[in-house]
Amino acid sequence: QGRFSHENSVVMPDQKTVFLSDDGTGVVFFKFVADAAGDMSSGTLYAAKVTQTNGVSDPSEAAFAIEWIELAHGAEADIEAAIAEYDVGTLASPSYITDQQINDWAEAKLSQDLDGSGSVAADPFTDDRPAFLESRKAAVALGATGEFRKMEGVVINYGLADNWWNAGAADGDQAYMYMAMSSFDKTMADDEGDIQLDGTHGPCGVVYRMTLKENAGNVDVDTMVPAIVGGPYYSDRDVNECSVNNISNPDNLAVMDDGRLLIGEDTGNHENNVIWVYEDPAL
Template identity: 55%
Template sequence: MFGIQRNLLALAIATALTACGGDDGSNGINGTNGANGADGADGQDLVAAPSLIRLATLPIGSEVTGLYKTDNGELFFNVQHPSDTLAAPENLAAVGVVEGMDLDRLDKRLADVAVPADGSAEANTTQLAIGSYKVLGRAGDTYQGALPFGLGSIVNGANTQALKQSQDPDFNAFVAANADGSEGYLFTSWEDRPGAVSRMHVSRDSEGEWSVSDVMNVDFSAVMGTLINCFGTLSPWNTPLVAEENYEAENAENWNNPAYTSGYPSYTDVQLLQDYLGGTFPNPYRYGYIVEITQPTAAAPVPVKHFTLGRMAHENAVVMPDQKTVYLTDDGTDKGFYKFVATNPGDLSSGTLYAAKVTQDATSDTARAGMNLSWIELGTATNAQLETWIASYDNIDETDYVDGATSYITQAEIDDWAANGTGDDRYAFLETLRAAEAKGATVEFRKMEGININYHGAASGTLPVMYVAMSEVRSGMTDNEGDIQLTENRCGVVYRMGLDANYNTTRMEPVVVGGPYDSTAATNRCSTDGISNPDNLLVLDDGRVLIGEDTSNHENNMIWVYNPAGE
């Protein structure tokens, strides 16, 4: 059997087979056999149900991160935090590329890679349905001294001391350095506290083999460091857009609390940021933004934090072909969904931020319920304005902490601004989630992860769609309160959104639904015939979608190819 030809009943999505008629079959999708042709009786052709192919499985304990496709159809991805119990070197995080596979010409009838058996050798390494995984670097690699502290090491701003060794490579972006894309720079985020971004100078030879010639770390000292660098995208003007996933962006009141040990970030993480800064206590309002790495091919790339895109647990931002409209996801529990519209194309330093308000369909069935979206304006600002507002909180540290109070923006300030227009728009950008809630936006999403488009398809109008991963549907999405009231799905959902001619979206609908879920299973609590906790997404040129998992509900995380048109 070629692939896993699952209709969306098997995915918990009901889709009927429909018939396309044509004069003696000439207009059928595959109905070229004339009357009574093999593809459909009397010239009719049955539209294939959407399908999934399992493209890869990763080592035990690891997460799929950094899905990135080049213009030549090559796939980069990472093996994040594999199990410490694995034999070396598989116990170390890896940044790598698939050799011997062209995503743009991937056979729609490709056979699935098998689910590894428990305890097998295959369960301990990366398996692919086609091609082979080439490791370009593992955590700790020094590249003959080019990285003296090692790949993924979090180094202080002065570049004199390693603060920790990360096992968490996340976002990848390849910036080509020549016309045929055989040479360029691979940027990789390291999702830690503090964060980091490495840059590899990589090239592909005539046999299709990739190698690394040089490695460096991007210097973030000019922007006071970074925090939890998660997924991202490459902008239409070829600059990496790194997402700071500040999980506790709305919890600034505990930032300078020495007793706050359980957070993400915790006070210990804040102290490490202080070490990064050479002793200066960090300002919470400097962390939780989209960081654009400008001049990416220069000897010293220049990072710019775009305060204008809001402060939150950014998973990633995707820029539309108008080079002005940006959609942003906020990872975690009871979070929002955001849109930014820049003042000028190609310049994210000024613009207006919006938050989504949801109206759910009249069903709680997660596999069927779509959501209409309207957009509430939060505020307009520039990076320069916001820098001035942020700086006013610079000289606060642990000595200012008072139990039961906050040293930073209060809820009363936010509520007064939302209700009465009191004060400036700093609240929309520095306390984005709390401001969105105060303005009446929906803040019930649970684990909204990667969001992406196919840039060329969206620009031409041939693929006017955007996809977003909801790692799981729980908590505020299933509590029978508020705007979203769905049935729980611990295995997650991928939603699709249409884009109009101005790149606005007003509706999201479920298209791939994970499960069923078996809480009693020792491993693989989510069915291995479908997705579990989707995270990274890529939209291919032909409309297919790559889905990477971040799950403990599959023993081995997987990469899937979803084909909305079937085979």
């Protein structure tokens, strides 16, 4: 399902769709849709292209519309065969996919000149291996957003989501998916690209809510809305740089059966790490 810093992934009740988070700085939000329910051996990998609320930089108000960019379809056997081709490399003479090859692969897929060379490159591969072996770079080359910061995992309550999916949104309670960003500074607050938040309190983190939807028979999401933002952040303090009355560096999340959200911290900005229970006003 792609090569990146997998933090936590979650399989949806359609047994086909998997949302995957990527832990790091300048990273990508991925989605995998299997060809067949209950069988993850082949399917299509997507990456999120987000559009921030126009003119809004306040992290407590700035939402993101999500467009899913298709990277490629792949099967385990084919991906394993592609990986094996690079086993010939050594530390002294490594064998790998180069940035130029990724650019050329993307140009061929998009039929666009991406590097300003004046022409569209020929595809250097007979398959879509960059999508699975260099997923971040491939996603960004195709136009996805590679600016997320410290993406710590994505979660649902499976029982609530399954009830919503099988009973129908009109009958079952709406289920939500949540994602923690331990921080939203640096690449999410650098005034460049798709994400341009006010990073004043960025070191304290944010938790986003995503409404589950049905799309062509699969579970999907098309928006990320801030559920709770950490802070304020006090840079002049020696301890408790993030307010002790709010979350700091949210990490592990769990949705309880009543929909409330457990938020576990992994922080150096609180003297003591805390587990919070969040009653989301959206419930």
